[in-house]
Amino acid sequence: MKNIYTAANKKEGIKRLAELILQSDYAIVLTGAGMDTESNIPDFRGKSELWRNIDARVVADINTIKKNYRLFHQFYKERLSVMGNVKPHAGHYVLAELEEKGLIKGIATQNISGLHIKAGNKKVYELHGDLRKIYCNNCGKSATAQDLIDFKSCSFCHEYALRPNVVFFGEALPPDVWNTALNEIKKSDLLIVIGTSLEVAPVNQLPYLTSGKTVLINAEETAYKFDLIILGKAKEILVDCLAVIQKQGLQP
Numbered sequence: 001m002k003n004i005y006t007a008a009n010k011k012e013g014i015k016r017l018a019e020l021i022l023q024s025d026y027a028i029v030l031t032g033a034g035m036d037t038e039s040n041i042p043d044f045r046g047k048s049e050l051w052r053n054i055d056a057r058v059v060a061d062i063n064t065i066k067k068n069y070r071l072f073h074q075f076y077k078e079r080l081s082v083m084g085n086v087k088p089h090a091g092h093y094v095l096a097e098l099e100e101k102g103l104i105k106g107i108a109t110q111n112i113s114g115l116h117i118k119a120g121n122k123k124v125y126e127l128h129g130d131l132r133k134i135y136c137n138n139c140g141k142s143a144t145a146q147d148l149i150d151f152k153s154c155s156f157c158h159e160y161a162l163r164p165n166v167v168f169f170g171e172a173l174p175p176d177v178w179n180t181a182l183n184e185i186k187k188s189d190l191l192i193v194i195g196t197s198l199e200v201a202p203v204n205q206l207p208y209l210t211s212g213k214t215v216l217i218n219a220e221e222t223a224y225k226f227d228l229i230i231l232g233k234a235k236e237i238l239v240d241c242l243a244v245i246q247k248q249g250l251q252p
C-alpha cells in the first residue's frame with residue numbers, strides 16, 4: 001500500500017492525515033527543528049564572526065559554564081536576543097486549535113523555542129528545555145532572560161552562573177518531562193512526528209513506543225517506517241489538514 005505523499009499528491013495524503021486524526025482517541029505529536037523553521041529561527045552558526053570558528057557543541061556544554069563563563073554568556077546572550085523576537089507560525093496555531101478541540105492530547109518537542117506554549121498549547125513536554133527560562137547553575141534561583149543578557153550575577157548567591165533551562169551536552173534530559181512524554185506516547189493510538197529526521201538519541205526511540213498508527217510530516221524521509229508519510233513544509237500541511245477537518249463537519 002502506498003503511504004508516501006509528496007507535493008504531487010499532497011492533497012490525498014492530507015485527507016488521510018485528517019481521517020487518522022478524527023478517528024483517533026489519543027493522538028500525540030512529536031516535533032523537532034523542522035516545525036520551527038518557518039518561524040525564521042536563525043541558523044546561529046556562521047552568522048557572526050565570533051562563532052564562525054567555535055563549535056556550538058563546545059559552548060553548549062556543562063563544563064563551559066564553569067570554565068569559561070564569558071564565552072558561554074556571550075553565546076546565550078546573542079541567542080536570547082534573536083530568539084526573543086521569534087513568533088509562532090500558522091502551523092503552531094493549528095496544533096493549539098487541535099488540542100483545544102480535543103483532537104490531540106499533547107506535544108513532546110525537541111525545540112527550545114517555547115513556540116508551542118506561545119501558540120496556546122497547554123500540554124507541552126519540552127524534552128530539551130526552554131531557552132527563555134533562566135536560572136542559576138550554582139544555586140538554582142530563577143532569573144529573567146534580561147538578567148542573563150545584562151550579564152548579571154545571581155541575586156541569591158552572587159555567582160556569575162545564570163544559564164538557560166536547556167539541556168547541554170553532558171547533561172541528561174529532564175527525567176520528569178521525559179517520563180511523562182514516554183507515558184503519553186505509550187498511551188497514544190496515533191503519533192504524529194513533525195519536522196524531525198529522528199537522528200538524535202534518545203528521542204529517536206520514541207516512535208517505537210506507540211502501538212497506534214504513526215505519521216511523519218517532514219522535508220525528507222527518515223530511516224524509520226511510518227503508516228503515513230507526507231513530505232513537505234509543516235506549516236502548509238497543518239493548515240491544509242485543519243481545513244479538511246473543518247470541512248468534514250467536526251462536532252464541537
Ligand SMILES: [Zn+2]
Nearest residue numbers: 136139154157
Ligand atoms: Zn545562585
